[in-house]
Amino acid sequence: MKLASPTPxxxxxxxxxAAIALLLPLLVxxxxxxxxxxxxxxxxxxxxxxxxxxxxxTKWLGRVLLIRPEGWYRDDVDRDEExx
Amino acid sequence: MSILVPPALLLVAGAAVVALVPRAARCAITxxxxxLTLAYAATALPAGTTVSHPFMSYTLEVVRSDxxxxxxxxxxCVTSALAALYAWHENDVTQQVTSLLYTAGALGVxxxxxxxxxxxxxxxxxxxxxxxxxxxxxxxxxxxxxxxxLFHLAGGAVLLAGIVLHVQASGSLRFDAFAxxxxxxxxxxILAGFCVNAAVPPLHAWLPxxxxxxxxxxxxxxxxxxxxxxxxxxxxxxxxxxxxVPLGVLMALYGVVxxxxxxxLRGLLSYHIxxxxxxxxxxxxxxxxxxxxxxxxxxxxxxxxxxxLFMCVGAVIVTTGRGNLADLGGLRRRQPVLLALYMIGAFSxxxxxxxxxxxxxxxxxxxxxxxxxxxxxxxxxxxSVGTFLSVGLKLPxxxxxxxxxxxxxxxxxxxxxxxxxxxxxxxxxLGVVPDLLYRFxxxxxxxxxxxxxxxxxTVQLLLFTGFxxxxxxxxxxxxxKTLLDVDVLYRKSAPVLRTxxxxxxxxxxxxxxxxxxxxxxxxxxxxxxxxxxxxERRRRGSPDFxxxxxxxxxxTPLLLTIATFVFIAVALLSWSRP
Numbered sequence: 001m002k003l004a005s006p007t008p009x010x011x012x013x014x015x016x017x018a019a020i021a022l023l024l025p026l027l028v029x030x031x032x033x034x035x036x037x038x039x040x041x042x043x044x045x046x047x048x049x050x051x052x053x054x055x056x057x058t059k060w061l062g063r064v065l066l067i068r069p070e071g072w073y074r075d076d077v078d079r080d081e082e083x084x
Numbered sequence: 085m086s087i088l089v090p091p092a093l094l095l096v097a098g099a100a101v102v103a104l105v106p107r108a109a110r111c112a113i114t115x116x117x118x119x120l121t122l123a124y125a126a127t128a129l130p131a132g133t134t135v136s137h138p139f140m141s142y143t144l145e146v147v148r149s150d151x152x153x154x155x156x157x158x159x160x161c162v163t164s165a166l167a168a169l170y171a172w173h174e175n176d177v178t179q180q181v182t183s184l185l186y187t188a189g190a191l192g193v194x195x196x197x198x199x200x201x202x203x204x205x206x207x208x209x210x211x212x213x214x215x216x217x218x219x220x221x222x223x224x225x226x227x228x229x230x231x232x233x234l235f236h237l238a239g240g241a242v243l244l245a246g247i248v249l250h251v252q253a254s255g256s257l258r259f260d261a262f263a264x265x266x267x268x269x270x271x272x273x274i275l276a277g278f279c280v281n282a283a284v285p286p287l288h289a290w291l292p293x294x295x296x297x298x299x300x301x302x303x304x305x306x307x308x309x310x311x312x313x314x315x316x317x318x319x320x321x322x323x324x325x326x327x328x329v330p331l332g333v334l335m336a337l338y339g340v341v342x343x344x345x346x347x348x349l350r351g352l353l354s355y356h357i358x359x360x361x362x363x364x365x366x367x368x369x370x371x372x373x374x375x376x377x378x379x380x381x382x383x384x385x386x387x388x389x390x391x392x393l394f395m396c397v398g399a400v401i402v403t404t405g406r407g408n409l410a411d412l413g414g415l416r417r418r419q420p421v422l423l424a425l426y427m428i429g430a431f432s433x434x435x436x437x438x439x440x441x442x443x444x445x446x447x448x449x450x451x452x453x454x455x456x457x458x459x460x461x462x463x464x465x466x467x468s469v470g471t472f473l474s475v476g477l478k479l480p481x482x483x484x485x486x487x488x489x490x491x492x493x494x495x496x497x498x499x500x501x502x503x504x505x506x507x508x509x510x511x512x513x514l515g516v517v518p519d520l521l522y523r524f525x526x527x528x529x530x531x532x533x534x535x536x537x538x539x540x541x542t543v544q545l546l547l548f549t550g551f552x553x554x555x556x557x558x559x560x561x562x563x564x565k566t567l568l569d570v571d572v573l574y575r576k577s578a579p580v581l582r583t584x585x586x587x588x589x590x591x592x593x594x595x596x597x598x599x600x601x602x603x604x605x606x607x608x609x610x611x612x613x614x615x616x617x618x619x620e621r622r623r624r625g626s627p628d629f630x631x632x633x634x635x636x637x638x639x640t641p642l643l644l645t646i647a648t649f650v651f652i653a654v655a656l657l658s659w660s661r662p
Contacts, residue, residue, distance in 0.1 A: 006554075014551065021544045030537035034453055034461065043465075043541045047548035050469035055556045058344040065568065066345060072566040073575055075227040 018044075088135045090146045091125045091157065092192035092205060099184035103177060114168040114180045118187055122161035125154065125191075134197060142257045145197025152380060152526040156316045157194045159384045160187060163308040163391055166507055170395050171301030172499035179219050183305055186212035190309045194316055198257040199247045199274075202317070206243065206281075210236035213310055216302040217294045225297040231574070232294040236280065239287070243277025246270045264325045275322055281314035282365065283358050284331050285338050289571035291357060292342070296350035296407075300398030303350055307357055307394050308387050315364045315383050324371025332369055333463045335362030340470025342569070344478065347409040347562040349397040353390070356475055359467055360386050360433070366464065367448045370455045373527040378447030381521055385432065385440040385514065392429035392507035393475065396422050399500045400483060403493035409479065409562040414488025422496060423484045428508040430480060432515065434472040434546055439515035442542065443533030450531060469549045476546075477553045482562050 006014075022041050036042050071077045098117040102110050131154060135147035164187040171179060189212060192205025210233065217229035249270030251257055262271040276287075283291040291311070295303050322328060339359025346352040360382070367379025399422055400415070401407045416423050432439035435446070445468065452460045514521050522529040 017547055018551070021540065021547050024540050028536045028540065030540060031535075034458065036462075037541075041544065043544040044548040046462075046465065047469055047545040048552045050466045051473055051549045051552035052556060054340065054344055054466070054470050054473060055552075055559060058341050059559065061341065062345045062567075066342075068566040068568055070564040070566055075575075076224045076566070 088128060088133065088147060090135065090192065090195060091121045091129070092188040092195070094121045094124065095184050095188035095191065099181045099188070102184060103181050107175060107177075110177060110180055111168070111172045111175055114184060115165050115172070117184060118161040118164040118168070121191070122158055125149070125157055125161075125195075129154075129195075136197070139200070142200070142251075143198070144201055145258065146201050147195045148197025148259075149195060150526075151524070152316070152320060152376075153194050155380055155384065155524050155526065156312070157191050158524070159387050160190045160194065160309060160312070162510075163387045164305065166391060166395075166503050167301060167305040167308065169506070170304055170398070170500055170503035171299075172503075173497040174299070174301060176219070176299075179216065179299065179302060182212050182215045182219070183302075186216060186305065186309060190313045193313050196259060199250065199259050200257055202259055203240070203244055203247055206277075206313075207237075207240050209281075209310060209313065210240055213306055216306055217298045219302055220298045222297065228294040228297045231571075232290050235290040239277050239280030242273050242280070246273025246275075246277055250274060259321065261323055262321055262325075264322075275318075275325070278314050278317045278321065279331070281310050282318060282361055283311055283314075284335060284365070285358070286570045288335075288338075288358055289569045292346075292351055292354040292567075292569065293571050295354040295357075296348055300350075300394075300401055303354075304391050304394045304398065307354070307390055311357055311361050312364075312383050312387060315361060315368070315379065318365065318368045319376055319379055323368055323376055325369055328365045328369030329457060329460055332362040332365030332367075333460055333467075335359060335365060336464055336467035337362075337470070340467050340474055342567060343474035344470060345567060346474075347482075347565060349401065349407050349409065349412075349479065349483070350394065351567070352409075352474060352479055353393055353397065356433075356471065357390065359471060360390065362467065363445065363448045363464060366457075366460060367451060370451050370457065372451055372455060374447060374454065374529075374531055375451035377525040377527050377529055377531070378444060378451050380525055381447055382441075382444035384521060385444045385511070388507050388514070389429045389432035389439075389441060389511050392504055392511060393426065393433065395500065395504040395507060396426035396429065397479075397483075399496045399504065400493070402500070403496055404491050406491070408564055409482040410564045412483045412489065412491065413486040414484070415491060415493065416484040418491070418493055419484070419496070421501065422504075423480065425501075425504045425508045426480060426484075427476075428511055430472075430476040432511040434476045435468055435542060436546060437515075437534070437539045437542060438512070440511050440518070440521075442515060442538075443518045443531070446533050446538055446542075447531050465545065469545065472546050472549050473553055477550060478560065478562075481553075481557075 022044060025040070030037075032038055039045075095117060098113065098121075102113050102117075105113065129147060129149040131150045133147065133149040134145055136143050136145045138144075164183065168180070168183060171183075186209060189205045189209035192208065193202055196202035196205060214229045214233035214236070217225055217232050219225075220229070247270070250268065251270075253268055253270055262274070280287045280290075295306050298306055318328065336359045339355050339357070339362060342355035343352050343359065346355055363382050364379040364386075367375040367382065369375075397407075400412070400419070403419070404412065404415070406412055428439065432441045435441040449461055449464060452464065518533050522531075
């Protein structure tokens, strides 16, 4: 599927949102509970990497193993549809 | 002393009433009855109340009320009422009666103080849920409902076996927490029985197999009760069982992987139930006060936003007649209200600040961090990413945005919209004022959700997940498909097993039968007329048999007799003549 390229306004909006989310911890002190929270913007990186990994992994897993054509189980199809 | 009625029996009686009253009154009763039951339970059964009956040499505690039971019973009643409101326009008496009985089962389990009561209501839930699946009315629903029933009866049998072993060993029917360091075969079997209903892989395939095939209203209730009743049972019976932590992480990830792949609207959300229940299992497995609180709060929140999500996609299915993302797209201008309500559910389930998933997910994660389950924390956060990706981005993008397929949906029935709006309101209300829920949690709450750190980290995580989604969008596609899962083992193996167990045995019996028949026939033929054996001998080789010529044995004695008479006659005559 072809994605409509984003308008300049959408890009600007996204950039502003990203900047706020990344720079806010510099203004507000954020206590660190867990070791990786010392990395600035760890959760932003984790979101991007995690999302990418999930998409790539599930796509691969679907291709090699999980995806079968519709109606692969014959009793998923109603008899009327089967006849037609 | 007043007699206290178990809340489940109120609903069972109500189900009987609903079956008998006129059409017009049925809907209202189905909506109001769970709420009245909730009011009754909250006033007449405060924490600490018990109702027990002697039964043979044991004591049945049909009601044991405490904070955990009241919390779950309360949210079960609210969800049941919302689902009934959502189904108002259908006014199908079978579903109304079954829904009330199903809710009665859930309440019976929730208030059960002993294992036998729990087991009886557990099975009531299995049967009524199967009926709700059958109400879907298609051939696929019919078959899936039967599979559901068989699977859950098997799970129930495991549970019962565990209960019998446990009672034999301990001598008591009471349902208390099993000690993790003194596990017996009985407690493991009970745990396995609970895990069937909690849809723990690999015992989960009944869920995405059956839920998408019920009616849209049926799915809303099904998605709410069975798994969350199992979560309740695990929280009560198995807190602190370490095995639940890895199982919960497995569920959280397993569910999102399939949700990212799925393209059937209700199939996607059904797989996502498994992911959500995973968080609750982690909470139960960690077993600290904040973990139990978090799991319970997450169950309550989940019932609200998952119900809301199922209500919205159900409305799309009813108004467009399409249930697959591959056939949908571009509905945002025609169904903006549904989109808005759906997104409230999606933000809640993804854990955005201001919505209720934010604090319950945070509680479970904080519990994992405090208990030094670092990997659990990271993997559950990954599951959060997958949640937002599948439920918050993929589904709404391909249903309401994406390619415009020029679909003209019908008007959404107002009862559906009303139910979804109430659920959305509750999600937002609890999200903004989490104290409303904190005070009902089983333990005193010290967790505060709205800290700058938690909010900023969550926003970073979800915002950048969103950016990655839009970058990867060209790689995502939706198509009509079948997703393989472990149910392939019992759905596709049927022909093999049938050949082996039925066909093989049939063939063996058939052969023996044929041989026996042949033997009997041959023996009867042979023994019918023994004289024929000799005739047969002679007949052989001469098809044109002439009986007149074939009687020498008769002719010879006749001739001999006549000859003898003649001889005697001649002899006498000659002798008598002097």
